[in-house]
Amino acid sequence: MSYAGFKILNVFNNSPVFWVVLSLFIVSLPHLSRFPAWSVVLIIILFLWRLICIKHKNWLPPRWILVVISLSTFAAIFISFGTLIGKTAGSVLLVILLAVKLHESQSKRDYMLIISLSFFVIITNFLFSQSIPVVLFMLFAVIILVISMLSINQGDAQLSLNYKFKFSLKLLFQALPLMLVMFILFPRISGPLWQLPEDSQSAITGLSDTMSPGNISNLIQSNAVAFRVKFDDTVPQQNKLYWRALVLWYFDGRTWEQGKHNPTPLATLQTTTNENIHYTVTLEAHHRKWLYALDIPSNVPADIIYTSNYNLRSQQTINNLYQYKISSVLEYFNTSEISPWEKSAGLKIPLNSNPETLRMGKNLALQFQNKEDIVNYVLQYFNQEDFHYTLRPPLTPGFNSVDQFLFETKRGFCEHYASSFTLLMRAAGIPARIVLGFQGGTNNPLNNIMTVSNSDAHAWSEVWFKNRGWVRIDPTAAVAPQRIEQNLNAALDQAETRPLHMQINSSFLKDVLFYWDAMDNQWNLWVIGYDEKFQQKLLENIFNKKFELSEIIIIMICCLAVLLLVLAMFILKPWQKQKLEPEVKIYNDFCNKLASRGLIRAPHEGPLDFANRAKMALPEKAQTIEQITRLFTALRFEKSHHKQQYNELRDQVRRFKIAKR
Amino acid sequence: MSQNNQTEKYMSTQALFTIEQSQHLLAQTSESISSIILGKDKQIQLALSCLLADGHLLIEDLPGVGKTTLSLTLAKVFGLDFQRIQFTSDLLPSDVLGVSIFDTSTQLFTFHKGPVFTQVLLADEINRSTPKTQSSLLEAMEEKQVTQDGATRALPKPFFVIATQNPMEQVGTFPLPESQLDRFLMRINIGYPDQQAEMELLKGNNRHEMIQQLDVSITPEQLIKLQLTASNTHMSQAILDYVLSLVRSSRLSPWFISGLSPRAGLALQRCARSWAFLQGRDHVLPEDVQQVLPGVAAHRLQIHPEHQDKNIDDLIMLLIQQVPV
Numbered sequence: 003m004s005y006a007g008f009k010i011l012n013v014f015n016n017s018p019v020f021w022v023v024l025s026l027f028i029v030s031l032p033h034l035s036r037f038p039a040w041s042v043v044l045i046i047i048l049f050l051w052r053l054i055c056i057k058h059k060n061w062l063p064p065r066w067i068l069v070v071i072s073l074s075t076f077a078a079i080f081i082s083f084g085t086l087i088g089k090t091a092g093s094v095l096l097v098i099l100l101a102v103k104l105h106e107s108q109s110k111r112d113y114m115l116i117i118s119l120s121f122f123v124i125i126t127n128f129l130f131s132q133s134i135p136v137v138l139f140m141l142f143a144v145i146i147l148v149i150s151m152l153s154i155n156q157g158d159a160q161l162s163l164n165y166k167f168k169f170s171l172k173l174l175f176q177a178l179p180l181m182l183v184m185f186i187l188f189p190r191i192s193g194p195l196w197q198l199p200e201d202s203q204s205a206i207t208g209l210s211d212t213m214s215p216g217n218i219s220n221l222i223q224s225n226a227v228a229f230r231v232k233f234d235d236t237v238p239q240q241n242k243l244y245w246r247a248l249v250l251w252y253f254d255g256r257t258w259e260q261g262k263h264n265p266t267p268l269a270t271l272q273t274t275t276n277e278n279i280h281y282t283v284t285l286e287a288h289h290r291k292w293l294y295a296l297d298i299p300s301n302v303p304a305d306i307i308y309t310s311n312y313n314l315r316s317q318q319t320i321n322n323l324y325q326y327k328i329s330s331v332l333e334y335f336n337t338s339e340i341s342p343w344e345k346s347a348g349l350k351i352p353l354n355s356n357p358e359t360l361r362m363g364k365n366l367a368l369q370f371q372n373k374e375d376i377v378n379y380v381l382q383y384f385n386q387e388d389f390h391y392t393l394r395p396p397l398t399p400g401f402n403s404v405d406q407f408l409f410e411t412k413r414g415f416c417e418h419y420a421s422s423f424t425l426l427m428r429a430a431g432i433p434a435r436i437v438l439g440f441q442g443g444t445n446n447p448l449n450n451i452m453t454v455s456n457s458d459a460h461a462w463s464e465v466w467f468k469n470r471g472w473v474r475i476d477p478t479a480a481v482a483p484q485r486i487e488q489n490l491n492a493a494l495d496q497a498e499t500r501p502l503h504m505q506i507n508s509s510f511l512k513d514v515l516f517y518w519d520a521m522d523n524q525w526n527l528w529v530i531g532y533d534e535k536f537q538q539k540l541l542e543n544i545f546n547k548k549f550e551l552s553e554i555i556i557i558m559i560c561c562l563a564v565l566l567l568v569l570a571m572f573i574l575k576p577w578q579k580q581k582l583e584p585e586v587k588i589y590n591d592f593c594n595k596l597a598s599r600g601l602i603r604a605p606h607e608g609p610l611d612f613a614n615r616a617k618m619a620l621p622e623k624a625q626t627i628e629q630i631t632r633l634f635t636a637l638r639f640e641k642s643h644h645k646q647q648y649n650e651l652r653d654q655v656r657r658f659k660i661a662k663r
Numbered sequence: 664m665s666q667n668n669q670t671e672k673y674m675s676t677q678a679l680f681t682i683e684q685s686q687h688l689l690a691q692t693s694e695s696i697s698s699i700i701l702g703k704d705k706q707i708q709l710a711l712s713c714l715l716a717d718g719h720l721l722i723e724d725l726p727g728v729g730k731t732t733l734s735l736t737l738a739k740v741f742g743l744d745f746q747r748i749q750f751t752s753d754l755l756p757s758d759v760l761g762v763s764i765f766d767t768s769t770q771l772f773t774f775h776k777g778p779v780f781t782q783v784l785l786a787d788e789i790n791r792s793t794p795k796t797q798s799s800l801l802e803a804m805e806e807k808q809v810t811q812d813g814a815t816r817a818l819p820k821p822f823f824v825i826a827t828q829n830p831m832e833q834v835g836t837f838p839l840p841e842s843q844l845d846r847f848l849m850r851i852n853i854g855y856p857d858q859q860a861e862m863e864l865l866k867g868n869n870r871h872e873m874i875q876q877l878d879v880s881i882t883p884e885q886l887i888k889l890q891l892t893a894s895n896t897h898m899s900q901a902i903l904d905y906v907l908s909l910v911r912s913s914r915l916s917p918w919f920i921s922g923l924s925p926r927a928g929l930a931l932q933r934c935a936r937s938w939a940f941l942q943g944r945d946h947v948l949p950e951d952v953q954q955v956l957p958g959v960a961a962h963r964l965q966i967h968p969e970h971q972d973k974n975i976d977d978l979i980m981l982l983i984q985q986v987p988v
Contacts, residue, residue, distance in 0.1 A: 606987055607954060607988065609948065609950075609988055611950055640898060641897035641945065
């Protein structure tokens with residue numbers, strides 16, 4: 003906190019309203035970038051207006067205005083999102099209604115309610131991101147929330163900001179062990195707890211299942227991690243790292259799509275080497291079903307579907323971090339015949355589009371006998387002619403995009419090359435298809451884990467050769483071999499404007515990024531990746547037995563109870579309480595004897611009052627009660643007393659017996 | 664300091680009554696008062712313990728419940744001078760304290776003592792006068808002296824102010840601020856007498872005549888001695904702890920705007936001592952503290968706006984119930 007900021011906070015230190023507004027603002031801050039503009043403006047106005055009203059109390063809006071704002075918010079959210087309970091829609095609704103609530107809050111109770119709901123807003127933030135910066139920010143928000151609670155409840159005590167800050171840290175520190183127990187033992191349920199309707203507005207950055215000119219080069223701009231790989235032994239060479247995700251068969255002249263299900267049974271592949279690459283992939287949630295594996299997976303876990311296109315699919319949508327172990331073989335061939343379905347799909351050409359390309363393909367088929375020669379010719383054509391590899395290719399609109407690229411613009415990104423190459427092959431009568439995925443990856447020297455990010459997205463082709471099967475041909479390699487050998491950055495022209503993440507030249511910053519990446523990976527593995535399976539494994543390792551869900555809950559409750567007890571002991575320090583005086587102990591015995599007859603002394607009841615009550619209830623014991631009380635008051639409240647009185651009291655109480663009813 | 668205390672104690676024990684002596688004197692007194700004010704033993708005891716604690720008394724009640732009679736009786740049984748001031752909005756400080764008048768025969772200013780120079784002063788409807796006049800009296804109460812025209816004159820000893828306030832009429836009144844309410848050791852309500860007492864009242868003679876016929880049972884000197892004895896009532900550590908936790912919990916309580924001040928704590932201690940003394944004990948019990956707490960605390964505590972619907976006496980009872988003995 004800067005000095006100026008601290009000063010401002012200090013001015014408002016004793017205004018609970020200020021703190022409530024500040025907490026609400028801080029917890030909704032990460033949301034604001036996701037919210038539609040109108041709601042951000044509304045929220046900020048509501049916050050500012052409430053702050054102004056601290057000074058001008060009668061400027062607070064009347065109730066009907068608040069009702070109008072609330073109702074129009076409902077309407078506006080429904081118009082913007084088509085739902086009220088989606089992830090973003092619900093968050094917008096929650097934050098705006100809380101901001102409205104600020105204006106009608108009067109009592110301590112109202113403010114405490116807003117603070118409680120602010121904690122809930124924190125949780126809604128985690129629906130969007132659970133990364134380290136977000137968590138750190140939310141930790142800061144929690145501190146502010148606790149300071150707000152202190153400000154609301156401080157009453158007349160003018161607590162200094164410094165004190166409140168330290169006190170809230172102390173409170174949170176006390177809560178830390180509880181948090182850890184809850185984190186470790188709270189039952190994890192596989193799959194989402196409830197199904198939130200998908201927001202129409204929430205766009206996911208990541209590989210999509212279609213390919214048209216421009217969509218991969220857009221994806222490159224993002225440096226978000228797609229998945230991380232830990233290789234068991236050696237890391238393959240950079241130019242062998244083709245991460246296969248999807249195979250696209252169907253082309254409409256502009257866009258490639260997966261098309262219908264490929265019914266071909268999986269053929270057994272022959273390998274030239276015995277070298278299997280073993281590795282573990284940790285996939286970030288991409289809300290799709292496909293999985294990534296090195297071309298080509300050889301050993302697939304049982305719960306993963308291995309499709310006839312040699313790519314992997316998960317049974318469920320990947321909504322959380324997902325880890326799988328897999329093996330691949332990098333050299334392979336297939337001697338069987340091409341299936342009729344693949345032959346027809348792999349040769350399908352969209353009618354009435356890209357006529358120039360089709361003509362060129364047909365000419366090539368006439369020119370060369372050998373199919374491999376055709377491929378080589380085209381690759382050389384890309385290499386020799388004036389083709390350029392660029393992130394910002396000229397637009398090629400319409401359904402003749404391949405023609406425009408091949409014969410006019412000659413500037414393109416991997417999708418342009420893959421697309422035009424595949425179409426040329428089909429025109430020349432060679433079955434061909436597009437493969438989408440990633441190429442390359444950045445090995446982090448700190449932990450030897452490879453990070454594959456969106457900027458490594460790539461598209462290439464596969465063509466069918468008899469006796470070889472589907473062969474990977476990457477036309478991009480012909481134009482910009484550095485893209486495959488090194489990375490995208492090396493392949494781009496010096497003059498090209500690169501995405502921000504590629505502009506980092508200082509080795510120090512690169513090191514920092516590596517550290518960050520390593521930390522992020524640990525966070526993913528230990529915190530976000532801590533799921534049902536992980537929890538079971540951990541408990542199994544500790545207790546050497548499997549646990550039911552209910553047993554975990556019981557263990558958690560017991561742990562919490564023990565912790566709370568320890569905390570209470572630590573805070574209340576009962577051992578510091580002064581010992582009871584002997585006469586009080588004896589008197590308490592006397593009271594307990596009377597309590598067995600239903601005569602319970604209230605904590606605030608003086609001995610005389612109690613004696614009077616007891617005498618009324620037990621007239622036959624009146625004299626003894628009187629004597630005991632007199633001895634006790636003499637010992638406890640009189641100026642001078644002697645040992646004899648004490649002994650007498652002890653004996654009297656010892657002898658005092660009442661028949662139980 | 665401690666030595667000083669010890670000598671003081673030694674000196675005072677010479678002048679002290681024994682418990683039996685004081686019981687004897689006080690029993691007569693209480694009896695005389697009870698014969699005039701019927702069915703109000705608790706209030707009489709509170710007023711007596713306030714007097715014994717050398718503090719001033721504020722009676723807040725409706726007209727006609729016996730405020731004046733009570734103060735007259737108190738003055739009479741202790742054989743004290745009595746003066747009464749009816750507070751009105753045009754009353755001036757000099758009407759209370761006295762005024763210096765130029766004497767043409769001596770060519771000097773002579774001070775004419777106001778009604779405040781008395782032993783028992785009844786300030787009737789104190790909230791009807793302006794704050795200026797109120798504060799002149801309240802200063803005299805605190806300092807036990809009057810400073811006028813540069814000369815300081817001591818008030819007689821004992822000096823005991825009984826002020827009355829009508830809680831119902833708010834028009835044309837100047838309610839005493841909290842800081843001045845604090846000068847009164849106790850505030851009590853008298854309330855209506857019960858049916859039996861009221862019947863006896865109707866049957867009985869004229870109260871004023873009865874007061875005139877009362878015997879003086881205690882001399883002012885004896886009263887001072889009794890006050891000394893009362894202040895010597897033993898307070899054990901346990902009771903001090905109890906008084907302190909009552910005061911502290913009033914500060915933590917959400918019902919009051921602010922809790923009891925240290926001065927209120929001292930007042931509570933004094934009153935508990937004289938109450939216990941009145942009960943014929945030489946030591947204070949928790950019950951004594953509980954009995955005097957409403958009288959000592961009610962006018963010093965302000966109910967928090969959020970709890971305006973509650974009664975101050977109920978809240979003090981709740982406070983008592985919150986603090987274990």
